[in-house]
Amino acid sequence: xxxxxxxxxxxxxxxxxxxxxxxxxxxxxxxxxxxxxxxxxxxxxxxxxxxxxxxxxxxxxxxxxxxxxxxxxxxxxxxxxxxxxxxxxxxxxxxxxxxxxxxxxxxxxxxxxxxxxxxxxxxxxxxxxxxxxxxxxxxxxxxxxxxxxxxxxxxxxxxxxxxxxxxxxxxxxxxxxxxxxxxxxxxxxxxxxxxxxxxxxxxxxxxxxxxxxxxxxxxxxxxxxxxxxxxxxxxxxxxxxxxxxxxxxxxxxxxxxxxxxxxxxxxxxxxxxxxxxxxxxxxxxxxxxxxxxxxxxxxxxxxxxxxxxxxxxxxxxxxxxxxxxxxxxxxxxxxxxxxxxxxxxxxxxxxxxxxxxxxxxxxxxxxxxxxxxxxxxx
Amino acid sequence: xxxxxxxxxxxxxxxxxxxxxxxxxxxxxxxxxxxxxxxxxxxxxxxxxxxxxxxxxxxxxxxxxxxxxxxxxxxxxxxxxxxxxxxxxxxxxxxxxxxxxxxxxxxxxxxxxxxxxxxxxxxxxxxxxxxxxxxxxxxxxxxxxxxxxxxxxxxxxxxxxxxxxxxxxxxxxxxxxxxxxxxxxxxxxxxxxxxxxxxxxxxxxxxxxxxxxxxxxxxxxxxxxxxxxxxxxxxxxxxxxxxxxxxxxxxxxxxxxxxxxxxxxxxxxxxxxxxxxxxxxxxxxxxxxxxxxxxxxxxxxxxxxxxxxxxxxxxxxxxxxxxxxxxxxxxxxxxxxxxxxxxxxxxxxxxxxxxxxxxxxxxxxxxxxxxxxxxxxxxxxxxxxxxxxxxxxxxxxxxx
Numbered sequence: 001x002x003x004x005x006x007x008x009x010x011x012x013x014x015x016x017x018x019x020x021x022x023x024x025x026x027x028x029x030x031x032x033x034x035x036x037x038x039x040x041x042x043x044x045x046x047x048x049x050x051x052x053x054x055x056x057x058x059x060x061x062x063x064x065x066x067x068x069x070x071x072x073x074x075x076x077x078x079x080x081x082x083x084x085x086x087x088x089x090x091x092x093x094x095x096x097x098x099x100x101x102x103x104x105x106x107x108x109x110x111x112x113x114x115x116x117x118x119x120x121x122x123x124x125x126x127x128x129x130x131x132x133x134x135x136x137x138x139x140x141x142x143x144x145x146x147x148x149x150x151x152x153x154x155x156x157x158x159x160x161x162x163x164x165x166x167x168x169x170x171x172x173x174x175x176x177x178x179x180x181x182x183x184x185x186x187x188x189x190x191x192x193x194x195x196x197x198x199x200x201x202x203x204x205x206x207x208x209x210x211x212x213x214x215x216x217x218x219x220x221x222x223x224x225x226x227x228x229x230x231x232x233x234x235x236x237x238x239x240x241x242x243x244x245x246x247x248x249x250x251x252x253x254x255x256x257x258x259x260x261x262x263x264x265x266x267x268x269x270x271x272x273x274x275x276x277x278x279x280x281x282x283x284x285x286x287x288x289x290x291x292x293x294x295x296x297x298x299x300x301x302x303x304x305x306x307x308x309x310x311x312x313x314x315x316x317x318x319x320x321x322x323x324x325x326x327x328x329x330x331x332x333x334x335x336x337x338x339x340x341x342x343x344x345x346x347x348x349x350x351x352x353x354x355x356x357x358x359x360x361x362x363x364x365x366x367x368x369x370x371x372x373x374x375x376x377x378x
Numbered sequence: 379x380x381x382x383x384x385x386x387x388x389x390x391x392x393x394x395x396x397x398x399x400x401x402x403x404x405x406x407x408x409x410x411x412x413x414x415x416x417x418x419x420x421x422x423x424x425x426x427x428x429x430x431x432x433x434x435x436x437x438x439x440x441x442x443x444x445x446x447x448x449x450x451x452x453x454x455x456x457x458x459x460x461x462x463x464x465x466x467x468x469x470x471x472x473x474x475x476x477x478x479x480x481x482x483x484x485x486x487x488x489x490x491x492x493x494x495x496x497x498x499x500x501x502x503x504x505x506x507x508x509x510x511x512x513x514x515x516x517x518x519x520x521x522x523x524x525x526x527x528x529x530x531x532x533x534x535x536x537x538x539x540x541x542x543x544x545x546x547x548x549x550x551x552x553x554x555x556x557x558x559x560x561x562x563x564x565x566x567x568x569x570x571x572x573x574x575x576x577x578x579x580x581x582x583x584x585x586x587x588x589x590x591x592x593x594x595x596x597x598x599x600x601x602x603x604x605x606x607x608x609x610x611x612x613x614x615x616x617x618x619x620x621x622x623x624x625x626x627x628x629x630x631x632x633x634x635x636x637x638x639x640x641x642x643x644x645x646x647x648x649x650x651x652x653x654x655x656x657x658x659x660x661x662x663x664x665x666x667x668x669x670x671x672x673x674x675x676x677x678x679x680x681x682x683x684x685x686x687x688x689x690x691x692x693x694x695x696x697x698x699x700x701x702x703x704x705x706x707x708x709x710x711x712x713x714x715x716x717x718x719x720x721x722x723x724x725x726x727x728x729x730x731x732x733x734x735x736x737x738x739x740x741x742x743x744x745x746x747x748x749x750x751x752x753x754x755x756x757x758x759x760x761x762x763x764x765x766x767x768x769x770x771x772x773x774x775x776x777x778x
Binding site for chain 1 (some may be wrong): 642645648653657658659666667668669670672673674676677678680681683684687688690697698701704705758760761762764765766768769770771772774
């Protein structure tokens with residue numbers, strides 16, 4: 001655990017006690033069983049917003065606390081432990097980052113205070129296929145009067161169904177795959193021509209496909225500069241990637257600790273199975289990898305707070321490492337629990353499903369290994 | 379990283395710079411540390427002069443207490459000395475097992491008289507030490523050691539055999555674990571010191587797969603240790619041994635980076651394998667595995683930094699420390715393996731002009747590196763320690 005300042009320690013402790021008391025894994029189970037379409041518990045989200053968590057990276061002048069990304073990561077880590085599903089990542093980190101980094105003052109004034117108080121939910125509408133590929137934007141934004149007309153489809157938008165405002169990457173010139181010619185737009189989710197389809201995903205969270213059919217927006221909807229949206233998008237995505245890595249860290253640590261507890265109580269052959277060296281050494285390996293992954297995740301969040309030039313490589317490093325580790329730990333959770341781990345009544349399946357969903361989000365391990373190598377010039 | 383305070387450190391820095399300039403022989407600039415070589419040639423006059431100067435100054439062990447000849451500096455000040463040596467292209471001539479393992483342990487457990495006798499000679503680089511721990515029948519299960527030590531009234535008599543004794547052929551003194559009570563396992567072990575220059579000590583270097591002999595078999599036949607050279611209580615050696623192994627493991631995890639000082643994997647791969655039209659390493663499978671290894675190595679370095687910051691912070695000792703030996707040594711071995719793969723057939727040369735020094739070094743490094751996960755507590759022993767001490771899983775072997 002990183003060395004924390006006083007406000008960070010308080011934030012982490014508050015997040016820990018709230019998730020343990022108010023949002024244990026049973027709450028996630030209840031949410032899933034209820035079949036609620038948005039994929040999170042709205043009343044829990046209200047409580048989280050009341051504690052100020054949605055505004056942690058938002059400047060004070062727009063209603064936030066401006067505590068920074070490591071602080072946000074501490075909260076996401078605790079939420080990850082109990083698999084708490086909430087729009088904090090998509091809205092309080094993703095959409096908020098886009099507005100803070102690239103928004104006009106009018107866009108900031110309109111949306112940031114509402115995002116900070118949790119009354120508006122933002123989402124990043126970036127990908128258009130089965131794999132994360134932020135430069136492969138086909139959704140077209142064509143000039144229309146003084147503004148633009150948007151047509152195309154965004155896929156797997158996290159919290160896309162609940163969102164009030166979308167940060168949309170669109171193509172204003174060039175072709176899919178070009179980094180030039182991408183423009184970011186701030187679009188109210190209830191704009192005419194937008195239709196949203198809920199996706200029923202294995203991890204039970206609120207993903208949606210969003211279709212834009214001649215959605216008319218003004219020139220003032222452009223976030224940043226027309227055709228030059230990609231550099232800002234990369235910065236926004238790096239923040240989302242670091243944030244989801246923090247959530248993955250919490251979930252992986254809890255998956256490991258739950259498994260470790262089981263090794264200490266499950267008796268076979270007259271002894272607890274945790275006394276078997278074959279399992280002990282796999283546990284020691286997981287612990288080792290979790291420590292390495294924690295270092296990578298905290299280093300990425302800290303680099304963002306320091307506005308360090310190596311944020312892109314540190315974020316790809318963290319997402320790749322964390323993805324590998326969560327993958328193994330979630331598999332081992334099922335394997336070491338044996339048959340009980342295969343049952344829906346046990347939590348192991350939730351961690352397994354969350355792991356794969358998080359791995360795919362904002363770039364899988366192979367995406368980030370490739371990106372890390374490119375950044376390093378090979 | 380934040381440094382610790384300004385002007386005092388800067389004064390020391392300027393003092394160190396001036397002193398190194400005045401005392402470090404120019405002909406040694408950039409030369410490798412002769413201590414790091416396995417064959418010991420007679421030191422040159424310049425090498426001797428540099429050792430003596432550093433020995434007198436105490437800066438070879440900057441943080442050891444000044445009363446025994448050490449530098450008496452804080453950790454932050456010690457880093458300044460290290461940085462200034464590096465800047466001047468000067469190696470630290472004071473090293474070996476005395477510095478890395480025995481000295482810190484004796485400072486903690488030795489009597490005043492023992493410290494007065496042994497520490498200054500380590501500080502000055504006058505006496506080299508070797509470690510008499512492992513035996514043919516006591517490797518990972520070190521406490522099974524059987525080298526016998528009998529009380530002969532005014533002295534001890536030692537009979538038995540040690541193995542994997544690093545540098546025994548160059549050592550003047552041995553710190554040794556011996557059995558003083560056969561009725562108990564851990565509580566029958568004592569920690570004694572004796573000179574290697576005596577008739578009862580025989581040393582045979584062991585040729586290894588890498589073609590060198592850094593370790594020896596060491597035989598004791600009625601070897602003598604003085605009563606005053608028992609460290610800690612009789613039968614109380616195991617506690618001291620465990621502490622010493624912590625010093626050893628801390629030193630063995632490598633700390634990442636600076637690996638052999640050679641070219642990085644990426645540079646090697648670009649040279650041996652080539653690049654595609656986008657500048658990527660031409661073999662995509664190799665590129666992926668190199669990247670995974672680079673990420674692994676960097677996360678290890680990040681963990682070393684984190685463990686250091688955490689141990690300085692107020693959160694108590696860092697759990698990260700326990701994983702360093704396995705994580706570091708496995709990463710280094712994997713790096714050796716992939717280096718050979720990158721070099722292809724050129725990475726399999728044993729000797730001769732058909733191969734570059736880098737290629738020959740890669741082969742020897744790969745073979746020698748197999749020891750990393752065996753010595754200083756094998757990776758399996760480290761995994762046992764993590765399982766039991768950190769994770770609280772049941773201990774079936776006890777005391778590992």
